[in-house]
Amino acid sequence: MAMRQIQVADNTLVIHELEDVCDSATGRALTGSWVWASSLVLSNWMANQGPTHFNFQDKTVLELGAGAGLPGLTAAQLGASRVILTDVSPLLPGLLKNVEANGLGERVEVRELVWGSDESPSQIGEFDLVLMSDVFYNAEEIVCLAKTLKRVCDRETTVLAATEVRPSTAECLSELIKEGFELNELPSQLGFAHSEGMESLDRFAVFHVIPPPEDSQMEATCTYK
Numbered sequence: 001m002a003m004r005q006i007q008v009a010d011n012t013l014v015i016h017e018l019e020d021v022c023d024s025a026t027g028r029a030l031t032g033s034w035v036w037a038s039s040l041v042l043s044n045w046m047a048n049q050g051p052t053h054f055n056f057q058d059k060t061v062l063e064l065g066a067g068a069g070l071p072g073l074t075a076a077q078l079g080a081s082r083v084i085l086t087d088v089s090p091l092l093p094g095l096l097k098n099v100e101a102n103g104l105g106e107r108v109e110v111r112e113l114v115w116g117s118d119e120s121p122s123q124i125g126e127f128d129l130v131l132m133s134d135v136f137y138n139a140e141e142i143v144c145l146a147k148t149l150k151r152v153c154d155r156e157t158t159v160l161a162a163t164e165v166r167p168s169t170a171e172c173l174s175e176l177i178k179e180g181f182e183l184n185e186l187p188s189q190l191g192f193a194h195s196e197g198m199e200s201l202d203r204f205a206v207f208h209v210i211p212p213p214e215d216s217q218m219e220a221t222c223t224y225k
């Protein structure tokens with residue numbers, strides 16, 4: 001397990017990246033085992049520009065597909081009162097380790113949440129803010145993600161998503177739009193130095209994702225496995 005110290009505005013977060021967590025079906029390393037550049041983009045956007053759009057103080061926050069959990073932990077450092085970091089179960093021990101490493105255990109919880117699953121989202125409740133970084137890469141999963149988003153958002157929920165712009169991104173975004181979501185790209189003066197592995201910030205975007213009005217929401221049929 002590698003340990004990184006990641007600077008986000010005035011704060012330093014300790015993040016452990018997992019090295020040997022594999023999907024039992026494919027044998028491939030789980031993508032959430034390490035920090036993706038989009039999570040640096042989203043965390044820095046929240047710390048630098050976020051407060052002019054959203055007051056983190058005392059808010060409840062849910063992170064979907066959290067991986068190592070950097071954006072959710074950043075929200076806790078910015079004043080959120082309750083943060084839930086979610087992902088598939090093999091990644092939860094790593095997320096817990098990162099919560100503990102940053103001394104945020106009183107305000108940050110870790111839970112399994114598989115997009116589109118029936119049981120977990122409704123038990124979790126609704127949130128002031130939902131965060132997602134680098135989850136727009138497989139268009140087949142977007143219906144499931146949309147189903148979960150509709151369950152955890154109400155009229156007041158702000159949803160922020162950072163993504164690397166890849167060939168598959170447009171297809172993912174148009175799937176979300178088909179599900180009734182509106183997407184507004186936020187101003188992208190990301191306000192932090194380029195770091196290793198990020199050749200150009202032009203390849204990244206931060207979106208305000210607006211869920212469809214509750215009375216027009218149809219339950220998506222989620223078949224992705």
Ligand SMILES: C[S@@+](CC[C@H](N)C(=O)[O-])C[C@H]1O[C@@H](n2cnc3c(N)ncnc32)[C@H](O)[C@@H]1O
Binds near residue numbers: 030032065086087132
């Ligand atoms: C590319 S990684 C990004 C991880 C992290 N958000 C980041 O930016 O560093 C995609 C994440 O989405 C999660 N994910 C993908 N499909 C999922 C699903 N159906 N349900 C829950 N999480 C899922 C993966 O486990 C992984 O953590």
